[in-house]
Amino acid sequence: AQSVTQLDSQVPVFEEAPVELRCNYSSSVSVYLFWYVQYPNQGLQLLLKYLSGSTLVKGINGFEAEFNKSQTSFHLRKPSVHISDTAEYFCAEKGTPLVFGKGTRLSVIA
């Protein structure tokens, strides 16, 4: 069965510092991967997606993710975070429905 593992449940980081949120997937064929963000008291918004092609995917709000097939990873990065990036981040793999990780809480500290 497909599974998505987000290795960190919480990531605190100071404002303007870089951040990496880790995600590993299990599927070995036709991988489609997504990162969603959930701001407090809101629904999930799509940050970025990997379908094929370039392994470096750029998303909204300055986030990017790198698809690494050999390591079955799809880590999310941002070079400089803002207070407004404080949210829950979910990695997901294609399926019907999507297979979600358990989420990583990013807390940006002023």
Added chain:
Amino acid sequence: DTAVSQTPKYLVTQMGNDKSIKCEQNLGHDTMYWYKQDSKKFLKIMFSYNNKELIINETVPNRFSPKSPDKAHLNLHINSLELGDSAVYFCASSQVRDLNQPQHFGDGTRLSIL
């Protein structure tokens, strides 16, 4: 312009009551979903409907009954509410033929059982 809309946004009610949550999508998608998000933020799929037909029914108490009058609507009715039903319920939709397309989510319904 809201793509997936849920009502109500907040629902506070007493144990034992029956309540419904409505969901509508205007994206022309053929598949709709209900998820439950617990206090630890874990997202669990409950149901999925494709063109008004039930295609996914996870291990959910039969007090929960989804109803899809048409492919743009998927409502969730809950009978005899229990304390453990307190959670945020999200509706989502997608075009299932395009597996590389993401699901679109509503803003959630925050259900609190007193």
